[in-house]
Amino acid sequence: MSKKFIIAVDLGGTNLKLGLLNLDFKIIHKEVLRTRKFFRKESLISAIVTCVNTILEARGLKRSDILGIGLGLPGPVDEKNGIVHFFPNIPGWKEVRLKKILSKRLRLPIFLDNDANLMTLAEYKLGAARGFKNSLCITLGTGVGGGLIINGSLYRGSSNAAGEIGHVPINEEGARCNCGARGCLEAYIGNSRIIQEARRLFRRDISLEELSLLAKRHNRLALNTWSKVARRLGLALCGVVNLLNLDAIIIGGGVANAGEVLLDRVKKAINEQAMSVQAKQVKIFKAKLGNDAGLIGAAILVKLNS
Ligand SMILES: [Zn+2]
Structure with a gap:
């Protein structure tokens, strides 16, 4: 060539x-x-x-x-x-x-x-989703984005709009989301919401980096914050896992730097709530390719x- x-x-x-x-x-x-x-x-x-x-x-x-x-x-x-x-x-x-x-x-x-x-295509071909033919990649940041690999190919849906995990509702009467709907996952685990809730808990200004660092040092308030994030994310993922019977979920974006603290808790939420066959099959990894x-x-x- x-x-x-x-x-x-x-x-x-x-x-x-x-x-x-x-x-x-x-x-x-x-x-x-x-x-x-x-x-x-x-x-x-x-x-x-x-x-x-x-x-x-x-x-x-x-x-x-x-x-x-x-x-x-x-x-x-x-x-x-x-x-x-x-x-x-x-x-x-x-x-x-x-x-x-x-x-x-x-x-x-x-x-x-x-x-x-x-990002999903990259993680599937060269990153953490490699070899997992049914997988979901999520980016956690200001917004919450996602992409799906189904049967080894990128799944686009009918108008190239599939994979919007951030706009899966987790609360019927919940907070208003940027997309105009109510109760979307993004309105609960987007960066600004995490920081807002952490500030309330810590009664001071705190960044996501510090929140990740404190959790790694077993700070109770930081662990509480990440547990809450993981439960909400886990709830949305239970729906996806039950529906699609995935092999892997890859979590990337700034928030994923909380690392094991977040990943372990998400896996726990899935084990507790998703159907047993699907929960057993799915593995959770941190994204590999970064920026x-x-x-x-x-x-x-x-x-x-x-
Ligand atoms: Zn939304």
């Missing part, structure tokens, strides 16, 4: 990352820009185009060396037609034909998908489709 490299783009609410990867998905060049520097949609698109050209020039590569460009995007997208429906945390994007725009400006094959799907999962997943998407 004459094409030797893939360019991957991982757009988040905070950072815009671009990477050059080889066909074994090793990152050999990485650029990180601040997303907020680009107020308008047009300037964000131009920044991607400029950065791709910069990487090609810096590495002395021609377009013919590149298999394609993969993009991981923070919101619902139509991956077949390359359309961004909207981004919940970046204003100004509505039904944008991003694939068409970038193909024209970069003259390379363009593939895109949402970031949770790509690079988005770039790696975007590169895998290109290779799978080329």
